[in-house]
Amino acid sequence: AELDNTRTGRSGSLASPPAHFDVTQKIDVNPPKGTRDFPPEEMRLRSWLFQNFREVSQLFGFEEVDFPVLESEALFIRKAGEEIRDQLYCFEDRGNRRVALRPELTPSLARLVIQKGKSVSLPLKWFAIGQCWRYERMTRGRRREHYQWNMDIIGVPNVAAEAELIFSIVTFFKRIGITASDVGFKVSSRKVLQEVLRRYSVPENLFGRVCVVIDKLEKIPIDDIKKELRSAELSEEAVEELLQILSVKSLTKLEEKLGSSVEALADLKQLFSLAEKYGYSEWIQFDASIVRGLAYYTGIVFEGFDREGKLRAICGGGRYDRLLSTFGGDDIPACGFGFGDAVIVELLKERGLVPDLSPQVQNIVCSLDQDLQGAASLVAARLREKGQSVDLVLENKPLKWVFKRAARINAQRLIIVGSEEWQKGMVGVKILSSGEQYEIKVDELE
Numbered sequence: 001a002e003l004d005n006t007r008t009g010r011s012g013s014l015a016s017p018p019a020h021f022d023v024t025q026k027i028d029v030n031p032p033k034g035t036r037d038f039p040p041e042e043m044r045l046r047s048w049l050f051q052n053f054r055e056v057s058q059l060f061g062f063e064e065v066d067f068p069v070l071e072s073e074a075l076f077i078r079k080a081g082e083e084i085r086d087q088l089y090c091f092e093d094r095g096n097r098r099v100a101l102r103p104e105l106t107p108s109l110a111r112l113v114i115q116k117g118k119s120v121s122l123p124l125k126w127f128a129i130g131q132c133w134r135y136e137r138m139t140r141g142r143r144r145e146h147y148q149w150n151m152d153i154i155g156v157p158n159v160a161a162e163a164e165l166i167f168s169i170v171t172f173f174k175r176i177g178i179t180a181s182d183v184g185f186k187v188s189s190r191k192v193l194q195e196v197l198r199r200y201s202v203p204e205n206l207f208g209r210v211c212v213v214i215d216k217l218e219k220i221p222i223d224d225i226k227k228e229l230r231s232a233e234l235s236e237e238a239v240e241e242l243l244q245i246l247s248v249k250s251l252t253k254l255e256e257k258l259g260s261s262v263e264a265l266a267d268l269k270q271l272f273s274l275a276e277k278y279g280y281s282e283w284i285q286f287d288a289s290i291v292r293g294l295a296y297y298t299g300i301v302f303e304g305f306d307r308e309g310k311l312r313a314i315c316g317g318g319r320y321d322r323l324l325s326t327f328g329g330d331d332i333p334a335c336g337f338g339f340g341d342a343v344i345v346e347l348l349k350e351r352g353l354v355p356d357l358s359p360q361v362q363n364i365v366c367s368l369d370q371d372l373q374g375a376a377s378l379v380a381a382r383l384r385e386k387g388q389s390v391d392l393v394l395e396n397k398p399l400k401w402v403f404k405r406a407a408r409i410n411a412q413r414l415i416i417v418g419s420e421e422w423q424k425g426m427v428g429v430k431i432l433s434s435g436e437q438y439e440i441k442v443d444e445l446e
């Protein structure tokens, strides 16, 4: 159970614990609410997932970057009513600076690109895997942290960049056994929304806010959506037309509604044509209702969904051509996606695709009496110099104990240092899978 803060007298501020803080108090061994520990079994799965993130990113020629988890709060202050803003994990540090635990990676990436300025040549293809935070009232028992894989292409204005990003996620899914019958991508463009708002003379500065409201479709009652749109100064007619357009599920229908000249249509047609060339058409579908919940998207947006409809969005992304200039940087086009580490694991469990990642060690080395502990250490050092992994038994333990540990850590080979053999410069070897055993000179061990 979590410590009752009132009992420990701890305040919510950053002030150091009060002098009367009871240091003998039994601590709460659970991690803070909404956060996770990664003990070995969970860490093996996470490492496997991240290894796949990395290998796909490198397969696509992306370079890894990283940023501080702690950023200036100003990086995330956007006035579009986003959930990510309402849940910002922010505070004032000891230097009275307003700071925040990053809720996403894109603003940090934009900040770094601007910082690098002319010292980097475009296009940039960067990827990152980083922990992101939100402070949500635990009423819904949801997590407050997750790890996100991001891939971003900076400096390419056309949809070939988005097509490449979606293909990188398809490639990832295929690597871990997920197929087009398990998941798909809903794709749209915010230029659809932009065109409708333009036709109803809705001021540009309301665009981000309208997108954030539309993203709540199917999450809150339609009447609340309409109310929020009207409070964003949309006329009744504009609201109705907007909701009409958002229900469109085919490009042909969209063309009928908007006409063939709108930029959104050209982008989407080009994206679907490229998807066909890549060979992933079966993975994507047009869905005008997809707008994503981040205010800064300006063009193509997409999200990965589980076709059984049981899980939240697996990943999402899109084009954000204005973000860098809103940070005072040059007008540089950009697009990217975020892929969380939690929903994908739920999907793998649902589909029985969690890999068997038992611990592995090549050797377990033990001595038969404590005078030979040094000899055992020397044997371990020799093996490790040759790149062999070794679990060295560090206390004088009976063989029965050693065999049990060898099974638990899935050791492949048992190396026994016994006095008689050691006199001859030899050690005993037992191959644990076959039971085969023999003696060998230490120098010949490999």
Ligand SMILES: OCc1cccc(Br)n1
Pocket: 103, 104, 132, 133, 134, 143, 144, 145, 146, 340
């Ligand atoms: O995807 C929104 C989000 C941001 C930070 C932390 C968590 Br959990 N979720």
